Amino acid sequence: MDFDTKIAVLLRDDLLPWQRLNVTAFLVSGIAAALPELIGGPYADADGTPYLPMFRQPVLVLEGSKETMTAAHGRILGRDLPRAVFTADLFATGNDDDNRAAVRAVPRDRLDIVGLAVHGPRNVVDRVLKGARMHP
Template identity: 65%
Template sequence: MLTTPDTPAEPGAPAAGRTATKTVVLLREDLAAWQRLNVTAFLAGGVSAAHPELLGEPYADADGTAYLPLLGQPVVVLEGALEVLRAARERAARRELPTAVFTAAMFTTGHDAANRAVVAAVPGAELDLVGIALHGPRSAVDKVVKGSRRHP
């Protein structure tokens, strides 16, 4: 639930304008610009598919042209080294937070089934991660991505 300045704060509730949950995309720091954009788009799609309740209402302009809905809360984009991504993936798994992954091998495939196959061929701890995304309680997500930094 999104809060507004008019929403009364309950004890322990997030500050006005903040949600109790958080969506994060964590990218590997050594990606090319086009890779960062591509990975972010794929991972945000994964979060949207897993959490349709995050989608807002469709948009329309003053002319009546309809547009697709967007995520109803910000997506925080962070970065870190491969070790940071692997640690975050492991912490998310320990906390049972559903996580989307994108591996370096996925850049070489041409379709979804091939993407799943290259991920399935490698144990989780050994994935050559270039990005992960997750959505969950704000404090849990913050603990998972500890050690990362804001994307410039």
């Protein structure tokens, strides 16, 4: 099925495997929280065991260099797209308050971004993530 919109995560290519998974999980939670219309209905198995709802559409995971990340960040901001950010500083924090304080402490052009999530029209998301490649 083709979707008019795209959910994409861009990870910096120098992250460790556990960091990639952790950053992806955090970033998509931001998209889900801000855009509840992207969430489908709850699941249940044949025995009636309930499971939580998930996104209605796939989430593409891409990777790129620090330079690709910086360029994508600028293009995302220029298009005012719904976005989530994860900076390297967040690996050293232990709670939500400290996470937000760590991002707030750094000017936008000096953020050490290791992950971005974005949602928008397919062609726009493709353009803002230009230079990124599919995560292996």
